[in-house]
Amino acid sequence: MNEVKETSETNNVLVEVKDLKVQFDVRDGIIKAVDGATFDIVRGRTLGVIGESGCGKSVTARAILRMVPRPGKVVGGEILYHRRIQSNGSEMTDIVRINDLDPDGTEIRKIRGGEIGMIFQEPMSSLTPVYTAGSHINEAVGLHRLMPIRKVGAQMTETIQAHRQVTKEEAREIAIEMLYRVGLPKPEERVDSYPHQLSGGQRQRVMIAIALSCQPKMLIADEPTTALDVSIEAQILDIMRDLQETVDMAIMFITHNLGVVAEMAQDMVVMYMGKVVEKASALEIFYEPQHPYTRALLKSIPHVGKKSQERLFTITGMVPDPFNLPPGCVFHPRCPEYMPGKCDRIVPSWTQVGEDHWTRCLLYEEV
Amino acid sequence: MTTDKSSETPSTGSGQAPSTGSGQAPERDKKQLSQSYWALVWWRFKRNRMGIGGMIIVLISLICGTLFAEFFTPYLVNQQSDYIEARPQWPHFIDPDGKFHLRPFVYGLNEEIDMTLHIRVYTVDTSKQYPIHFLVRGVPYKLLGLIPMDTHIFGPDPDDPEAHVYIFGTDGLGRDIFSRIVYGARLSLLLGLIGQALTLIFGATLGAISGYYGGGMDMFIMRTTEFLQAFPREPILLALASIIPDNWDPMWIYFGLTIVLAFVYWGGLARQVRGLVLSIREREFVLAAQSFGASDRRLLFRHLIPNAMSNIIVNATMMIPAMIQSEAFLGFLGLGLRPPLTSWGVLMNEVSSVRAIRYFPWLLIPIPFILISLLGFNMLGDGLRDALDPYSGR
Numbered sequence: 001m002n003e004v005k006e007t008s009e010t011n012n013v014l015v016e017v018k019d020l021k022v023q024f025d026v027r028d029g030i031i032k033a034v035d036g037a038t039f040d041i042v043r044g045r046t047l048g049v050i051g052e053s054g055c056g057k058s059v060t061a062r063a064i065l066r067m068v069p070r071p072g073k074v075v076g077g078e079i080l081y082h083r084r085i086q087s088n089g090s091e092m093t094d095i096v097r098i099n100d101l102d103p104d105g106t107e108i109r110k111i112r113g114g115e116i117g118m119i120f121q122e123p124m125s126s127l128t129p130v131y132t133a134g135s136h137i138n139e140a141v142g143l144h145r146l147m148p149i150r151k152v153g154a155q156m157t158e159t160i161q162a163h164r165q166v167t168k169e170e171a172r173e174i175a176i177e178m179l180y181r182v183g184l185p186k187p188e189e190r191v192d193s194y195p196h197q198l199s200g201g202q203r204q205r206v207m208i209a210i211a212l213s214c215q216p217k218m219l220i221a222d223e224p225t226t227a228l229d230v231s232i233e234a235q236i237l238d239i240m241r242d243l244q245e246t247v248d249m250a251i252m253f254i255t256h257n258l259g260v261v262a263e264m265a266q267d268m269v270v271m272y273m274g275k276v277v278e279k280a281s282a283l284e285i286f287y288e289p290q291h292p293y294t295r296a297l298l299k300s301i302p303h304v305g306k307k308s309q310e311r312l313f314t315i316t317g318m319v320p321d322p323f324n325l326p327p328g329c330v331f332h333p334r335c336p337e338y339m340p341g342k343c344d345r346i347v348p349s350w351t352q353v354g355e356d357h358w359t360r361c362l363l364y365e366e367v
Numbered sequence: 368m369t370t371d372k373s374s375e376t377p378s379t380g381s382g383q384a385p386s387t388g389s390g391q392a393p394e395r396d397k398k399q400l401s402q403s404y405w406a407l408v409w410w411r412f413k414r415n416r417m418g419i420g421g422m423i424i425v426l427i428s429l430i431c432g433t434l435f436a437e438f439f440t441p442y443l444v445n446q447q448s449d450y451i452e453a454r455p456q457w458p459h460f461i462d463p464d465g466k467f468h469l470r471p472f473v474y475g476l477n478e479e480i481d482m483t484l485h486i487r488v489y490t491v492d493t494s495k496q497y498p499i500h501f502l503v504r505g506v507p508y509k510l511l512g513l514i515p516m517d518t519h520i521f522g523p524d525p526d527d528p529e530a531h532v533y534i535f536g537t538d539g540l541g542r543d544i545f546s547r548i549v550y551g552a553r554l555s556l557l558l559g560l561i562g563q564a565l566t567l568i569f570g571a572t573l574g575a576i577s578g579y580y581g582g583g584m585d586m587f588i589m590r591t592t593e594f595l596q597a598f599p600r601e602p603i604l605l606a607l608a609s610i611i612p613d614n615w616d617p618m619w620i621y622f623g624l625t626i627v628l629a630f631v632y633w634g635g636l637a638r639q640v641r642g643l644v645l646s647i648r649e650r651e652f653v654l655a656a657q658s659f660g661a662s663d664r665r666l667l668f669r670h671l672i673p674n675a676m677s678n679i680i681v682n683a684t685m686m687i688p689a690m691i692q693s694e695a696f697l698g699f700l701g702l703g704l705r706p707p708l709t710s711w712g713v714l715m716n717e718v719s720s721v722r723a724i725r726y727f728p729w730l731l732i733p734i735p736f737i738l739i740s741l742l743g744f745n746m747l748g749d750g751l752r753d754a755l756d757p758y759s760g761r
Contacts, residue, residue: 067657104663109661109662111660112657112660113658113660117659118655118658120651122651125650125652127652127655128652128656128674129674130673143659143660143665144660207655210659214659
């Protein structure tokens with residue numbers, strides 16, 4: 001299943017999502033939560049994923065960790081995780097097909113937290129109320145740093161590296177160090193605080209500390225600042241950017257806040273009704289949006305200096321019923337550039353419209 | 368926050384702003400910040416008088432009965448005497464001459480035979496006075512089964528072979544009722560505790576598994592509990608208790624009965640834990656823990672069950688009296704523990720005849736003790752229920 005090859009200089013991809021399809025088989029029918037998501041997450045860069053609520057952003061993120069909530073199922077496509085391994089001086093890339101892993105197996109548990117960390121939208125409830133901040137961090141550390149690391153040698157033999165148990169004092173020091181790095185004031189005291197003694201921003205910092213404590217290669221941030229106020233949001237974003245620079249980590253930043261994503265992301269993916277409708281660099285998305293949905297989204301951001309009499313632009317219509325998706329392009333009933341006879345019949349395909357700029361719209365297709 | 372130690376309150380506000388603690392000693396600050404869940408629970412619990420009362424009753428009955436029964440009784444549990452079904456010798460301070468004695472004493476008893484009823488009758492002989500000695504040398508025993516001792520908290524004068532103190536009277540074999548009540552507490556309370564521990568282990572684990580995995584497992588476990596609960600509790604207890612063979616070793620009968628009680632009671636707890644797990648499972652911290660690579664077992668035992676623990680503990684505390692009561696009930700019908708073991712159920716069995724109630728009413732004295740200890744457990748459980756949810760009141 002795993003494919004090991006020599007790392008090429010140009011290939012910096014960390015996670016490859018190819019035509020991912022996730023379905024929820026519920027009583028009233030099948031919901032296609034993710035229907036053909038394709039994008040790459042590049043080492044050390046931030047990928048912003050935007051889209052309105054219920055468009056499949058979070059499900060995609062959870063599929064990467066093999067944590068799709070029941071009764072959801074990955075029914076198509078693949079997720080490839082490129083793991084770099086040092087062996088005999090040369091760097092090899094081990095490609096793990098995440099969607100083939102057992103969701104409760106040791107392999108995926110090693111990736112979860114150890115190689116891909118995740119932080120959540122709701123910091124108030126993401127920490128177990130009965131444990132202190134320090135014990136949360138130590139749990140994550142204990143799960144990964146102490147797990148015997150399997151080394152794949154040149155002879156393909158697995159040697160298990162013996163690990164010394166971290167003492168209590170060392171574990172505490174690791175926890176304090178992590179809390180210090182996420183900018184929590186007085187970390188040596190906060191390490192003994194219970195979640196109810198921390199504010200929302202502090203809890204989110206603790207969450208980031210937990211996620212970073214195992215030095216993951218990638219951090220999935222699922223709307224990490226949605227529940228926080230603006231000043232705390234700015235602080236958290238600063239911390240995430242600073243830490244990203246120091247530890248060279250990729251971030252998959254999920255949000256519906258275009259301002260935040262402009263600040264954070266280098267690459268961007270726009271999702272609508274489970275489909276990735278546009279993928280480009282952040283600059284191109286903001287300056288040369290191609291898909292009508294992206295354009296509409298950008299137009300609906302309030303601007304400072306806009307005349308107050310003018311009404312804010314809104315996308316007409318409603319998000320379609322997930323059981324009853326419109327035929328053809330799912331966006332056509334709301335699209336300002338709707339082409340009758342075309343958009344309601346033909347499903348647009350993934351088209352390249354510029355250098356590394358892809359979209360899913362019939363405007364750019366020869367049909 | 369004042370410096371007075373008694374006004375120590377959990378600091379809810381100081382968690383928000385780190386600057387509040389700036390002017391205080393770091394030692395103090397740290398103590399406030401690390402108010403653990405249990406510290407909050409204790410802080411709330413100790414304001415609840417009922418709960419504290421219940422806790423004191425429970426602690427007294429556990430310490431006196433379960434741990435140090437030998438020390439707190441004047442006689443050993445099966446120590447027989449020539450005084451058969453003797454009436455209680457109430458302690459007195461004032462003798463027939465009206466003289467006050469600082470040391471309480473009991474009057475001697477004279478044995479007579481009532482020829483019309485053909486029973487033994489004891490009359491109080493005020494000429495014989497036996498002072499009650501405290502911390503007195505008596506029958507040797509081993510404290511906790513380990514330390515050899517012969518000191519009892521009270522007893523008759525050790526140098527007078529005639530002296531005897533039966534403050535609650537004696538039973539048909541001449542054994543001291545008071546001693547037997549205290550000894551009975553050992554097996555009865557332990558039965559409640561062990562039975563509840565078994566219930567807790569099976570009920571909580573099965574309930575958590577049922578709620579966490581759902582599907583066929585859930586179906587099977589829940590239908591099993593429903594099947595068990597479909598039977599009225601007393602008949603199923605009787606039926607199961609009567610399965611235990613009579614000729615077993617008494618200790619095996621004891622454990623058999625514990626298992627029977629746990630078997631009958633685990634369903635309620637399992638259902639409750641399942642419900643809790645179903646709701647906690649959807650909370651984000653479970654997802655978060657999963658995203659750090661926690662295994663199913665770790666999620667279940669480190670994240671789900673600890674968060675359901677407060678409810679589990681309350682449920683368990685409230686169920687202990689039910690178990691003790693069931694033991695007494697089964698004992699009364701002769702299906703519970705059997706002599707030579709001594710439990711409250713056995714004591715109840717001894718009083719289960721009209722003859723006993725008519726002529727030896729002091730055999731009923733264990734009943735208030737049983738009731739008080741049941742009440743104690745219930746009060747403790749109520750107090751815990753209020754205290755174990757310290758975040759609710761704000």
